[in-house]
Amino acid sequence: MSKVCIVFDRLRSEEKMLQKEASNLGHDTLMLDAKITQVNTDSKKEDFDLGDVVLERCVSYFRGLHFTSSLEFLDIPVLNKFEVANICGNKMFMTLLLKKNNIPTPKTYFSFSSDSAAENLDKVGYPLVIKPIIGSWGRGVMPVKDKDTLEALVEVREITDSPHDRIYYLQEMIDRPPRDIRVITIGDEPVAAMYRKSSDGGFKTNIALGADPELCEITKEMEDLAVKASKAMGGGILGIDMMEDDKRGLVVHEVNNTVEFKGLARVAQRNIPKEMIEFALNYVRK
Amino acid sequence: MNCPECDATLNIPDDASVGEIVSCPDCGADFEISKKDGSNVELKQAETVGEDWGE
Numbered sequence: 457m458s459k460v461c462i463v464f465d466r467l468r469s470e471e472k473m474l475q476k477e478a479s480n481l482g483h484d485t486l487m488l489d490a491k492i493t494q495v496n497t498d499s500k501k502e503d504f505d506l507g508d509v510v511l512e513r514c515v516s517y518f519r520g521l522h523f524t525s526s527l528e529f530l531d532i533p534v535l536n537k538f539e540v541a542n543i544c545g546n547k548m549f550m551t552l553l554l555k556k557n558n559i560p561t562p563k564t565y566f567s568f569s570s571d572s573a574a575e576n577l578d579k580v581g582y583p584l585v586i587k588p589i590i591g592s593w594g595r596g597v598m599p600v601k602d603k604d605t606l607e608a609l610v611e612v613r614e615i616t617d618s619p620h621d622r623i624y625y626l627q628e629m630i631d632r633p634p635r636d637i638r639v640i641t642i643g644d645e646p647v648a649a650m651y652r653k654s655s656d657g658g659f660k661t662n663i664a665l666g667a668d669p670e671l672c673e674i675t676k677e678m679e680d681l682a683v684k685a686s687k688a689m690g691g692g693i694l695g696i697d698m699m700e701d702d703k704r705g706l707v708v709h710e711v712n713n714t715v716e717f718k719g720l721a722r723v724a725q726r727n728i729p730k731e732m733i734e735f736a737l738n739y740v741r742k
Numbered sequence: 743m744n745c746p747e748c749d750a751t752l753n754i755p756d757d758a759s760v761g762e763i764v765s766c767p768d769c770g771a772d773f774e775i776s777k778k779d780g781s782n783v784e785l786k787q788a789e790t791v792g793e794d795w796g797e
Contacts, residue, residue: 592796
């Protein structure tokens with residue numbers, strides 16, 4: 457019997473599904489709230505009972521990332537690894553790594569001040585899609601269709617003045633059907649996929665915003681692309697998002713680190729949380 | 743138990759776990775289960791959605 461530790465900061469149905477599947481497989485689980493856990497520079501692995509492997513499942517990206525760094529400091533095996541989380545949590549780092557690995561991805565422009573972003577948009581032309589480099593669930597993602605929209609966005613960013621808002625990530629608008637594809641990979645293997653369709657015919661297709669999930673058959677092209685993207689990021693348990701570009705075929709626009717799967721788990725043929733637990737335990741046995 | 747915010751009745755399932763979020767059906771406030779010992783449940787204000795929340 458093994459022991460799996462699931463680190464959370466908000467216990468969602470995904471974490472409970474993981475706990476249940478671990479138990480069904482005959483393993484012990486430990487649910488650990490990152491918010492009430494303390495680590496210091498003298499901490500030792502033996503000070504904690506975190507089982508054989510940790511699945512980091514915090515909903516807060518920075519909390520999860522920093523918690524992961526402390527686990528790795530203690531030589532406690534954790535999924536995903538710090539480097540994977542660090543890259544996937546930042547859209548700019550992730551996009552650059554996709555491109556570096558020759559994975560088709562939308563053309564993306566990076567500017568490091570609002571003036572420079574405006575100058576680039578004047579040069580490239582509207583529309584482009586602006587995305588915050590940190591954040592999920594479609595927050596702050598919107599098409600910039602004209603100069604007025606850009607000026608309004610810049611004004612808001614200057615008021616909020618988050619350090620990451622000084623980085624402008626602007627992406628080409630892809631001509632595609634009103635949906636995207638989410639492929640879940642576990643250990644570089646695609647296990648399930650779904651189409652995410654905009655719930656109101658709008659631009660965004662995030663499930664968190666009410667998009668309808670629909671089971672998607674994994675084609676060879678999807679599989680190849682998902683495997684390449686997973687390997688490029690460093691592996692682990694990932695959610696690879698793709699769009700169907702009318703001209704180029706599939707393009708990968710995002711790789712998610714702490715993948716949410718409750719919608720897909722309801723319709724997938726394979727047992728996603730069970731495979732995650734099995735992968736995690738095999739990961740430490742290797 | 744009652745909502746700490748508006749005093750409405752909160753329905754907390756028997757199988758709810760520490761760390762889970764309970765929403766008040768009347769005022770919509772979210773609370774996190776901070777302690778649970780049988781039917782004794784302690785709540786604390788849930789964190790609000792952060793800029794870095796998500797996948």
